[in-house]
Amino acid sequence: xxxxxxxxxxxxxxxxxxxxxxxxxxxxxxxxxxxxxxxxxxxxxxxxxxxxxxxxxxxxxxxxxxxxxxxxxxxxxxxxxxxxxxxxxxxxxxxxxxxxxxxxxxxxxxxxxxxxxxxxxxxxxxxxxxxxxxxxxxxxxxxxxxxxxxxxxxxxxxxxxxxxxxxxxxxxxxxxxxxxxxxxxxxxxxxxxxxxxxxxxxxxxxxxxxxxxxxxxxxxxxxxxxxxxxxxxxxxxxxxxxxxxxxxxxxxxxxxxxxxxxxxxxxxxxxxxxxxxxxxxxxxxxxxxxxxxxxxxxxxxxxxxxxxxxxxxxxxxxxxxxxxxxxxxxxxxxxxxxxxxxxxxxxxxxxxxxxxxxxxxxxxxxxxxxxxx
Amino acid sequence: xxxxxxxxxxxxxxxxxxxxxxxxxxxxxxxxxxxxxxxxxxxxxx
Numbered sequence: 001x002x003x004x005x006x007x008x009x010x011x012x013x014x015x016x017x018x019x020x021x022x023x024x025x026x027x028x029x030x031x032x033x034x035x036x037x038x039x040x041x042x043x044x045x046x047x048x049x050x051x052x053x054x055x056x057x058x059x060x061x062x063x064x065x066x067x068x069x070x071x072x073x074x075x076x077x078x079x080x081x082x083x084x085x086x087x088x089x090x091x092x093x094x095x096x097x098x099x100x101x102x103x104x105x106x107x108x109x110x111x112x113x114x115x116x117x118x119x120x121x122x123x124x125x126x127x128x129x130x131x132x133x134x135x136x137x138x139x140x141x142x143x144x145x146x147x148x149x150x151x152x153x154x155x156x157x158x159x160x161x162x163x164x165x166x167x168x169x170x171x172x173x174x175x176x177x178x179x180x181x182x183x184x185x186x187x188x189x190x191x192x193x194x195x196x197x198x199x200x201x202x203x204x205x206x207x208x209x210x211x212x213x214x215x216x217x218x219x220x221x222x223x224x225x226x227x228x229x230x231x232x233x234x235x236x237x238x239x240x241x242x243x244x245x246x247x248x249x250x251x252x253x254x255x256x257x258x259x260x261x262x263x264x265x266x267x268x269x270x271x272x273x274x275x276x277x278x279x280x281x282x283x284x285x286x287x288x289x290x291x292x293x294x295x296x297x298x299x300x301x302x303x304x305x306x307x308x309x310x311x312x313x314x315x316x317x318x319x320x321x322x323x324x325x326x327x328x329x330x331x332x333x334x335x336x337x338x339x340x341x342x343x344x345x346x347x348x349x350x351x352x353x354x355x356x357x358x359x360x361x362x363x364x365x366x367x368x369x370x371x372x373x
Numbered sequence: 374x375x376x377x378x379x380x381x382x383x384x385x386x387x388x389x390x391x392x393x394x395x396x397x398x399x400x401x402x403x404x405x406x407x408x409x410x411x412x413x414x415x416x417x418x419x
Binding site: 101104105107108110111114115117118119121122124125126127128129130131134135200201202203205206209210213214217218221222356359360363364367368370371 | 376377380381383384385387388390391392394395396397398399400401402403405406407409410413414415416417
């Protein structure tokens, strides 16, 4: 009868703590609507893998390893980079690059708002992380879950679980983080700058050729990024070609839903108590916030720098929209602009910058991979 | 902290490489968009 009590008597304080963390993630997902599609499966998975001798993960029985389903899914879906890349097809199919193509100048803000990634790499390196772990932590600033998972896994980082938790948590906290960071570095007068919107007309041929051209340009400069940028642009090409409506809908809905369902619970395979409850996890989560803050500040300061030379001033908040958290960041910027001046409409410019950030964040990830290749 | 200095300097190098690289790639994409718009202008709205 002792075997019936073996599980209960084997529970450790760290495992109980992970149950609490799992419960917290589930609470944040349901009660606060914080990226529920990822945080809920991760929270539940954290509980699954921290039950003593859990059959969901690999256990050694009488000297024989018995592979658990979550480790199997991790090996097949995360270690191979398959899950984040398939997710990118769906994300690409969801994106309308029209506001960016109409106003391509916004690309520059997408670039500037990746500053937080590299700033955080420096800080993490200074704090004693290896350079590859620092790069894995810095990529939280891409504000893009699949890119963060892809890069962290590429560097075989043991920090993939806190990196993923941080990335998705802070993405849902953009409405809290960005306004505070923007107000730190802008004046009311700057936030009230109005920007006329004169979009260029975009032909269907341009929309079809754009994803192909982007893949080739990014691929020639950073070949290691071809999988990342290529799958994103493949999804977009399916959307824009006009002859694959069924595939586009499948990519945007069923594919994204299935992969998201599996991704969150699979990432939890690396949320075992001994690996997760460390000082390093706390530092990673703190550095993730640094990355998001400095992404915002980088985009805003770049816009302010350009304003020194431009006659028609840019509202610096548009720079902050260059972060990849789409479409939340664009909406946050428009809300802030209308709070200062209820006749100020900069949503389309912010959307253009936000969409540019999607491309820029993937390229940032690709360049990191290229540097270490 | 001083023992982390070599890693920090590598981080600075990565920052330079990364930020310059992103601006270069996105500037090329900017030029490509302008060329595409010129080659394939939108049809005027009827």
